[in-house]
Amino acid sequence: MSSLLEKTQHFVSELFEKELPNSCLYHNYDHTKRVFKSTKEIIDNTNLSSEDKEVLLLTALLHDTGYSKSSENHEEHSVEIAKDYLNKQNVSEEIINKVSSQIMATKMDHVPTNLMEEIIRDADASHFAKDYYGETSELLRCEFKLNNIKDLNASDWLKSNIDLFKNKHHYYTEYALTHWKPKKEENLSKMLKEQAILKKEKKKEKDKLKKLIKEESPEKGIQTLFRVTLRNHLKLSDIADTKANILLSVNAIIISLALSNLIPKLDNPSNQYLIYPTLIFIIFCIASIVLSVLATRPNVTSGEFTRKEIEEKKVNLLFFGNFHKMPLEEYKWAMGELMEDKEYIYDTMIKDLYFLGKVLHKKYKILRITYTVFMIGIITSVVSFIIAFNTLQ
Numbered sequence: 100m101s102s103l104l105e106k107t108q109h110f111v112s113e114l115f116e117k118e119l120p121n122s123c124l125y126h127n128y129d130h131t132k133r134v135f136k137s138t139k140e141i142i143d144n145t146n147l148s149s150e151d152k153e154v155l156l157l158t159a160l161l162h163d164t165g166y167s168k169s170s171e172n173h174e175e176h177s178v179e180i181a182k183d184y185l186n187k188q189n190v191s192e193e194i195i196n197k198v199s200s201q202i203m204a205t206k207m208d209h210v211p212t213n214l215m216e217e218i219i220r221d222a223d224a225s226h227f228a229k230d231y232y233g234e235t236s237e238l239l240r241c242e243f244k245l246n247n248i249k250d251l252n253a254s255d256w257l258k259s260n261i262d263l264f265k266n267k268h269h270y271y272t273e274y275a276l277t278h279w280k281p282k283k284e285e286n287l288s289k290m291l292k293e294q295a296i297l298k299k300e301k302k303k304e305k306d307k308l309k310k311l312i313k314e315e316s317p318e319k320g321i322q323t324l325f326r327v328t329l330r331n332h333l334k335l336s337d338i339a340d341t342k343a344n345i346l347l348s349v350n351a352i353i354i355s356l357a358l359s360n361l362i363p364k365l366d367n368p369s370n371q372y373l374i375y376p377t378l379i380f381i382i383f384c385i386a387s388i389v390l391s392v393l394a395t396r397p398n399v400t401s402g403e404f405t406r407k408e409i410e411e412k413k414v415n416l417l418f419f420g421n422f423h424k425m426p427l428e429e430y431k432w433a434m435g436e437l438m439e440d441k442e443y444i445y446d447t448m449i450k451d452l453y454f455l456g457k458v459l460h461k462k463y464k465i466l467r468i469t470y471t472v473f474m475i476g477i478i479t480s481v482v483s484f485i486i487a488f489n490t491l492q
Contacts (some may be wrong), residue, residue: 103153103188107160111160111161114167123170124238125238125242130235134163134223135156135159135160138218140222141272147214154194161180161181161198174206177202178199182195205219214272221270221272221275224270225279232286240253240256254294257293260290264286339395339466340395346387346469350384350385353384354381357377376486383472383475383477387472390465394461403422409436412443414433415450417451
């Protein structure tokens with residue numbers, strides 16, 4: 100091995116050790132050594148000049164150094180690093196240009212145009228024909244995930260690898276076609292078998308799930324119905340409160356602006372034409388605020404119940420307003436009575452749904468009126484101001 104190659108090996112090893120991110124689980128010095136070894140394996144069985152052999156071995160060592168800067172456009176970064184390093188080693192411009200060209204040929208979508216490009220492309224993908232392909236493939240999947248390049252589960256990753264082997268990757272050199280392609284086909288066969296097993300397991304899981312759904316008791320479906328419906332009611336209640344708060348905030352801002360900007364000007368006799376439009380404006384804003392408060396104002400409840408009411412199943416123990424004043428022991432007794440009676444439980448949940456619906460109806464009815472008042476108020480105020488200005492003129 101030439102002294103330049105030894106220096107380059109040392110340079111790449113130090114660069115990766117100091118600057119390569121920990122997330123590069125696949126594109127690291129181990130991968131570089133594999134590509135270097137595979138490149139040497141091909142060129143030892145190919146008729147090339149000494150210079151071209153050295154160019155290819157330099158390319159194998161330097162082709163992934165760009166990962167020390169970024170995984171995006173790493174080939175371009177690798178070319179920059181290679182040029183800077185080789186210039187410092189007083190390498191000729193011709194060799195530097197050849198190495199740069201070979202590094203760019205390692206791009207996945209590049210189609211080789213000469214024998215040297217074919218060699219470096221085959222060496223870079225030599226792991227496709229190795230027994231350890233599964234391990235290196237998993238390292239690459241994890242690297243993609245850590246670097247936010249691609250996040251695929253094991254099944255989807257297997258599918259993409261099969262597509263890569265069948266439709267996107269090809270070996271080019273005579274040596275790779277003879278010695279590596281059969282092993283690559285063997286690895287593809289293993290992946291296809293693994294995919295078939297996964298499909299069978301997935302089908303079994305689906306069949307099992309369907310069976311469970313069929314065997315699921317009606318009571319489970321009833322519980323789901325109550326749970327989903329109650330959650331939807333609570334979401335709608337939150338939405339109504341949010342809408343009311345928006346109107347409160349908007350009208351409060353409008354009134355504060357009116358009080359600070361319009362009211363002080365009304366003392367001036369020349370501005371008396373603004374009195375009525377301003378009053379209309381403020382009255383509608385106040386009306387909107389009052390209606391918004393009414394929409395969100397909580398009802399006052401007694402918070403107490405009697406044992407007789409529990410025995411007659413008249414109390415909804417799921418609503419805090421019916422028990423917040425009761426002693427803990429009384430409430431625990433009442434809940435015990437409730438849980439022992441399935442009919443009482445369902446009856447309570449039905450009541451809870453019903454009264455939540457009543458509250459929602461009231462909230463949305465007042466909200467609709469509030470928005471209507473607000474809309475009419477804004478339009479009326481604007482029209483009154485326009486009329487006032489026109490009358491002044």
